[in-house]
Amino acid sequence: MHRTAASLSFAAIAGLGLVSACGTSTGTSSSSGGAGLAGCHGTITVATDLPLTGGDATDGPFPQMAAALAVEQANTAKTLGGCTLKYVSKDDSSVLKNGHDPAQGAQNITALASDPSVVGVVGPFNSSVALAEIPKATANHLALISPSNTNPCLTAVVAVCSDPTIKIDTASLYQGPHTYFRVIASDVQQGEILAFIASHELMKTKAYVIDDQEAYGRGLALLFAKYFAADGGTVVTQTSLPGSTTTFATQMSDAQSKGADIIFFGGTTGNGCGLVRRDMGAAGLTIPLLGGDGCQDTKFITDANSGANTSEAEGAQATSAPDVTKLSSSAKLFTDYAARYASLPAPYNDGTKEPYTAYGYDAMNILIQAIKAVITNNGNQPPSDSMAFRDAVVAQLHNTSYDGALGHTGFDSNGDTTNTGFTLYKVVSGAWTGVHTYAVDTSGNVSVKS
Amino acid sequence: MSEESGPVGGEQSGAVATASPQARALLVSPEGLVPRPRDVGGARRLVPTLRLLYRQASANFAALLLVAIALAVVAVFHNGGLTLMGQQIRNALVLGAIYALVAIGYTMVYGIIELINFAHGDVFTLSGFYAIIFADRLHLDQLSTKGFGGLILALAILFVMSMIAAGLTGMAIERVAYRRLRDAPRLAPLITAIGVSFLIEGFMLVFFGPDNVATHKATWITGQAFSLGGISVGWKDIFVVGMALLLMFGLGAFVRTTRLGKAMRSTAQDRAAALLCGININRTISVTFFIGSALAAAAAIIYSINYGDLKWNLGFRLGIIAFTAAVLGGIGNIVGAGIGGFLIGIIYVFGGSLAGGEWSEALIFAVLVLILTFKPVGLFGVDVASRA
Numbered sequence: 004m005h006r007t008a009a010s011l012s013f014a015a016i017a018g019l020g021l022v023s024a025c026g027t028s029t030g031t032s033s034s035s036g037g038a039g040l041a042g043c044h045g046t047i048t049v050a051t052d053l054p055l056t057g058g059d060a061t062d063g064p065f066p067q068m069a070a071a072l073a074v075e076q077a078n079t080a081k082t083l084g085g086c087t088l089k090y091v092s093k094d095d096s097s098v099l100k101n102g103h104d105p106a107q108g109a110q111n112i113t114a115l116a117s118d119p120s121v122v123g124v125v126g127p128f129n130s131s132v133a134l135a136e137i138p139k140a141t142a143n144h145l146a147l148i149s150p151s152n153t154n155p156c157l158t159a160v161v162a163v164c165s166d167p168t169i170k171i172d173t174a175s176l177y178q179g180p181h182t183y184f185r186v187i188a189s190d191v192q193q194g195e196i197l198a199f200i201a202s203h204e205l206m207k208t209k210a211y212v213i214d215d216q217e218a219y220g221r222g223l224a225l226l227f228a229k230y231f232a233a234d235g236g237t238v239v240t241q242t243s244l245p246g247s248t249t250t251f252a253t254q255m256s257d258a259q260s261k262g263a264d265i266i267f268f269g270g271t272t273g274n275g276c277g278l279v280r281r282d283m284g285a286a287g288l289t290i291p292l293l294g295g296d297g298c299q300d301t302k303f304i305t306d307a308n309s310g311a312n313t314s315e316a317e318g319a320q321a322t323s324a325p326d327v328t329k330l331s332s333s334a335k336l337f338t339d340y341a342a343r344y345a346s347l348p349a350p351y352n353d354g355t356k357e358p359y360t361a362y363g364y365d366a367m368n369i370l371i372q373a374i375k376a377v378i379t380n381n382g383n384q385p386p387s388d389s390m391a392f393r394d395a396v397v398a399q400l401h402n403t404s405y406d407g408a409l410g411h412t413g414f415d416s417n418g419d420t421t422n423t424g425f426t427l428y429k430v431v432s433g434a435w436t437g438v439h440t441y442a443v444d445t446s447g448n449v450s451v452k453s
Numbered sequence: 454m455s456e457e458s459g460p461v462g463g464e465q466s467g468a469v470a471t472a473s474p475q476a477r478a479l480l481v482s483p484e485g486l487v488p489r490p491r492d493v494g495g496a497r498r499l500v501p502t503l504r505l506l507y508r509q510a511s512a513n514f515a516a517l518l519l520v521a522i523a524l525a526v527v528a529v530f531h532n533g534g535l536t537l538m539g540q541q542i543r544n545a546l547v548l549g550a551i552y553a554l555v556a557i558g559y560t561m562v563y564g565i566i567e568l569i570n571f572a573h574g575d576v577f578t579l580s581g582f583y584a585i586i587f588a589d590r591l592h593l594d595q596l597s598t599k600g601f602g603g604l605i606l607a608l609a610i611l612f613v614m615s616m617i618a619a620g621l622t623g624m625a626i627e628r629v630a631y632r633r634l635r636d637a638p639r640l641a642p643l644i645t646a647i648g649v650s651f652l653i654e655g656f657m658l659v660f661f662g663p664d665n666v667a668t669h670k671a672t673w674i675t676g677q678a679f680s681l682g683g684i685s686v687g688w689k690d691i692f693v694v695g696m697a698l699l700l701m702f703g704l705g706a707f708v709r710t711t712r713l714g715k716a717m718r719s720t721a722q723d724r725a726a727a728l729l730c731g732i733n734i735n736r737t738i739s740v741t742f743f744i745g746s747a748l749a750a751a752a753a754i755i756y757s758i759n760y761g762d763l764k765w766n767l768g769f770r771l772g773i774i775a776f777t778a779a780v781l782g783g784i785g786n787i788v789g790a791g792i793g794g795f796l797i798g799i800i801y802v803f804g805g806s807l808a809g810g811e812w813s814e815a816l817i818f819a820v821l822v823l824i825l826t827f828k829p830v831g832l833f834g835v836d837v838a839s840r841a
Contacts, residue, residue: 057663101663101766216811244810247770250548250760253805253813256540260533278665281761286540287685302664309667309761311675311689 039383040084047385049370050091052111052126058102058273061302063128064351066150066363067092070125072343073367083375086385095132102273105135112136116143119389122396123370125363130154130219142178144393146400148370150362154222155189158417163225182397184414186366187324188423193295194226196425196441197322199449201265201293202234209239211263213254215270216243223295224269239263246274255286264290271297277306284315292319299323299428299435316430325426326437327361333408336364361408368407373399424452514828525803539684541802547690547759549798550697554752555775556790558745564721564785565741566635568642572626572649573749574772579653580619580750581763582661585668587614597673615754616747623746624739657765671761693755700751701791713740777821783834
């Protein structure tokens with residue numbers, strides 16, 4: 004009797020000791036690497052899929068390097084405790100397209116999805132690539148967070164999605180659960196804001212609209228046209244030109260003849276935004292050029308100034324993701340970025356030179372935070388089943404509430420960010436300078452935020 | 454007599470099933486084997502009618518094309534008045550001048566060795582890059598700003614050096630890639646040409662980068678020459694068209710008067726006979742490539758002065774369009790290539806103005822298909838059959 008009781012109590016005490024020794028301490032600290040996560044074992048792979056070469060070489064590397072920095076910082080700070088993050092960078096550009104290539108992007112996602120240790124991807128940069136990647140990602144339950152896709156049809160059905168030249172069937176993109184998110188507001192808002200700028204700020208009434216025949220550019224141009232007409236303006240011409248067009252002289256003469264007082268270009272610089280500006284100068288057009296975030300980069304200025312008038316770029320305007328460099332929340336990112344990439348040639352050593360740096364950074368950090376939450380809820384171990392892990396990460400992403408370089412980000416049920424707004428930039432003295440930041444509410448009323 | 458296709462073997466079953474009773478009677482009876490066009494059903498009349506239409510279209514292709522172009526010009530006039538029409542004509546001539554110079558290179562090479570030199574468009578782009586290097590190394594950009602004399606000197610140096618460099622490149626390509634295949638089946642040099650095209654494009658991509666490269670030449674010739682009722686014609690436009698015409702007439706004179714020109718013409722006409730006459734075929738062909746590539750270099754400099762930047766893949770599309778111009782004018786015919794270039798420029802600009810920019814290239818290639826269908830020899834071409 005005594006021995007049994009004694010051995011029982013001994014066993015109990017020993018058991019308690021064992022439990023406290025190998026059990027995890029429940030939610031000790033919210034800072035990175037709670038004592039329990041230290042017991043985490045394994046390598047979790049995260050990736051980026053962005054255009055790094057070709058005509059997009061001035062766009063993709065910034066968010067890519069910011070995302071890589073986020074992974075490095077997470078590993079240094081042991082955010083996942085004993086688990087480490089492995090980072091893989093994929094390039095979705097091809098020589099054939101001289102830049103982003105949807106086929107290459109789809110290939111990259113398929114390759115990443117077939118690797119069971121990959122639980123999330125930050126990318127793609129271009130909406131046209133997203134069209135090819137979302138089906139592959141959703142079919143494999145793989146989280147895909149874009150830092151820059153603004154085509155609205157990627158997450159929800161809007162009127163322009165049935166336009167014959169866009170023809171995006173949103174439903175058919177989702178071959179599985181909804182695993183696509185974006186940390187940037189969509190083109191519906193960008194179009195509303197652009198139309199507001201053209202009609203109320205610049206007071207223009209006759210717009211000549213050109214697009215580059217790609218999903219992003221065409222979508223933005225159509226949305227601009229729709230909201231500009233709703234604001235009382237007239238679209239005198241709506242025309243599409245392929246991205247390989249080298250001269251817009253015909254269109255400039257037409258614009259002059261039709262008495263257009265503003266030219267809108269929906270598309271990327273790689274597809275001719277700067278060349279339009281150059282040809283405006285050649286034709287002697289002094290009316291404003293307005294573009295979307297695809298035009299708002301350094302290459303636009305170089306292209307626009309390559310004609311007879313070497314300061315033709317002056318005065319061109321484009322909206323883009325809000326000037327993150329002005330936010331106090333982003334200061335630390337840019338300091339860290341500059342320190343980490345100081346050895347690179349300009350402009351790559353300065354994160355403020357491209358608008359999507361902070362978007363890539365926050366997208367990756369949001370992914371890492373979701374992974375951490377999954378691990379913590381799974382007894383501080385990564386789930387052994389790859390599919391279950393991915394599903395859990397996606398579920399966590401839907402509940403995101405993150406404060407980072409962009410401010411506060413959350414996702415709605417469609418995967419769109421709750422952090423909306425666009426900044427208008429103008430070329431002043433050879434560089435893009437922020438003018439105002441605009442926000443638009445759900446009923447389409449645009450207001451100046453700052 | 455045998456214009457109509459009589460009922461023959463395999464066609465009978467389907468034809469019998471759908472033909473009228475009269476036709477069926479003719480088809481199944483032995484007498485029906487002799488075609489009797491008068492009494493057959495409507496379907497049988499279609500083929501001869503189409504053939505007649507085809508013949509008419511072929512014979513009058515040039516006229517039809519000119520009428521279509523005239524209609525387009527009138528339509529643009531209707532849309533935007535004299536100003537728009539005049540501006541678009543100016544745009545068309547500038548574009549057409551560049552296409553014309555590049556098209557001549559295609560046509561000369563085809564005329565002499567019957568090869569479509571797909572690498573020609575890329576030689577155009579490459580010579581544009583040569584011009585950038587020369588202008589940079591010899592400080593020609595600064596020279597061009599030193600008064601009219603400085604400008605002329607800078608242009609002269611640039612043209613001469615780039616044209617020589619491009620000419621040598623063209624000769625080298627012929628020597629290395631095409632000479633051995635001169636008597637090979639036609640497909641072999643064609644594929645080689647595509648290979649050379651990729652090679653040059655890759656080279657330019659590696660050395661000059663994937664983006665637009667600024668040529669710094671758009672500032673060389675600036676300013677308005679005159680203005681006619683809203684149509685502003687710049688010195689640049691005059692230079693482009695004037696230079697192109699000068700080079701084309703110069704080439705024409707060369708081909709007509711010099712011995713080398715005569716050798717080129719005779720080699721193009723009949724290589725064996727030219728050889729028998731004592732003409733050095735290899736040298737003649739090399740000279741042809743030299744001249745064609747030199748003209749492409751001139752076109753590239755004109756392009757740089759007019760537009761301001763180059764890209765590694767510019768030559769591909771421009772080359773195909775210039776090739777269409779050469780075919781339109783009659784491949785092998787230098788005058789035809791020149792005129793074809795300007796016509797293509799007009800189609801590109803006016804088509805774009807009327808139907809929208811997205812249709813410009815589609816219209817050009819539609820014209821290519823129409824030409825090859827109705828008049829493959831081109832507007833100024835001589836029917837090959839009659840030459841033999």
